[in-house]
Amino acid sequence: MILLICEGRGVFTKKEFGQNEFLLPYEGELLEKEPDVDDTYIFEFTFKGKPFWVDASKEDGSFGRLLNDDHIHPNCRPKVMEIDEKPVICFFSLRPLSSNTELVYDYGPGNIYPWRGKFGMLRNHQKNLTAVYLGMPQIL
Numbered sequence: 001m002i003l004l005i006c007e008g009r010g011v012f013t014k015k016e017f018g019q020n021e022f023l024l025p026y027e028g029e030l031l032e033k034e035p036d037v038d039d040t041y042i043f044e045f046t047f048k049g050k051p052f053w054v055d056a057s058k059e060d061g062s063f064g065r066l067l068n069d070d071h072i073h074p075n076c077r078p079k080v081m082e083i084d085e086k087p088v089i090c091f092f093s094l095r096p097l098s099s100n101t102e103l104v105y106d107y108g109p110g111n112i113y114p115w116r117g118k119f120g121m122l123r124n125h126q127k128n129l130t131a132v133y134l135g136m137p138q139i140l
């Protein structure tokens, strides 16, 4: 995990991945009712026609909750998997990824993401320049 100037924390690969490879899960509390908390770390999805939410607001040391948004050049995507009859959100690579690549996915449509303006575009082209190391990165 690395701290970025604009986005806060971000998750980077520490090895190569092939296309469509499993990367990591989005861990948190699985809920069948919309939680009444700040939605920063809430992942909403449908499974078997029903709405679900994963509440990852707890700082539990997991990485899935720390992936940033890039709706223009996402390099991974969340997929709803079924494990023990329960839905689990797993991220898969959209293309081969080299080591030291920030994992980013498209948070979805909407005008609710303030960074998707001028500065978001700037970031997409200057990513290498805005990344700074603060502490030890962790291995995925």
Ligand SMILES: C[S@@+](CC[C@H](N)C(=O)[O-])C[C@H]1O[C@@H](n2cnc3c(N)ncnc32)[C@H](O)[C@@H]1O
Pocket (backbone or CB within 6 Å): 006, 007, 008, 009, 010, 040, 041, 065, 066, 067, 068, 069, 070, 115, 120, 123
């Ligand atoms: C699920 S968290 C991602 C991890 C977050 N960076 C952190 O440090 O905890 C979502 C939040 O990250 C930030 N974020 C995500 N993608 C971003 C982007 N492309 N540009 C700027 N901020 C972003 C926003 O503050 C957003 O509310």
